[in-house]
Amino acid sequence: MSESEREFTIKSYLDFLAEKKLMGSKCKDCGLMYVPVRKLCPKCNTANMEWVKMSGIGKLAAFTSITVGTPFFVEKGYGRNKPYCFSVIKLDEGPMISGQLIGVDESKPETINIGMPVKATFIETDIKGETRVDLGFEPK
Numbered sequence: 001m002s003e004s005e006r007e008f009t010i011k012s013y014l015d016f017l018a019e020k021k022l023m024g025s026k027c028k029d030c031g032l033m034y035v036p037v038r039k040l041c042p043k044c045n046t047a048n049m050e051w052v053k054m055s056g057i058g059k060l061a062a063f064t065s066i067t068v069g070t071p072f073f074v075e076k077g078y079g080r081n082k083p084y085c086f087s088v089i090k091l092d093e094g095p096m097i098s099g100q101l102i103g104v105d106e107s108k109p110e111t112i113n114i115g116m117p118v119k120a121t122f123i124e125t126d127i128k129g130e131t132r133v134d135l136g137f138e139p140k
């Protein structure tokens with residue numbers, strides 16, 4: 001199926017992520033972009049959407065340093081002695097999106113600055129022979 005024919009669903013969004021593409025939906029009427037995708041524009045109440053590839057460039061809006069992680073992160077070796085950062089990013093195109101923040105010193109949150117420029121990256125994890133791809137961010 002060609003990219004433009006995919007349905008505007010979370011499943012399609014995640015399929016794109018697995019292909020290392022950060023895609024959003026753009027309302028053809030008002031130009032607002034949505035990540036993850038929306039089928040309907042809440043502003044215009046229309047389904048006049050198109051897929052757009054996001055730049056992945058944005059700014060750190062918020063983050064938290066996590067020492068008691070989900071099983072997925074515990075499995076990856078994160079924990080009390082090795083925290084990981086989960087962040088909220090405001091993309092240059094407008095939408096806010098969350099993901100793991102890497103390339104920073106997680107044990108020194110005071111060195112991580114709100115507003116710093118970041119770019120999207122794709123974090124691969126091998127789980128039982130299969131590769132999982134997660135959206136992450138790193139300093140730009």
Ligand SMILES: [Zn+2]
Pocket residue numbers: 027028029030031032041042043044045
């Ligand atoms: Zn709209």
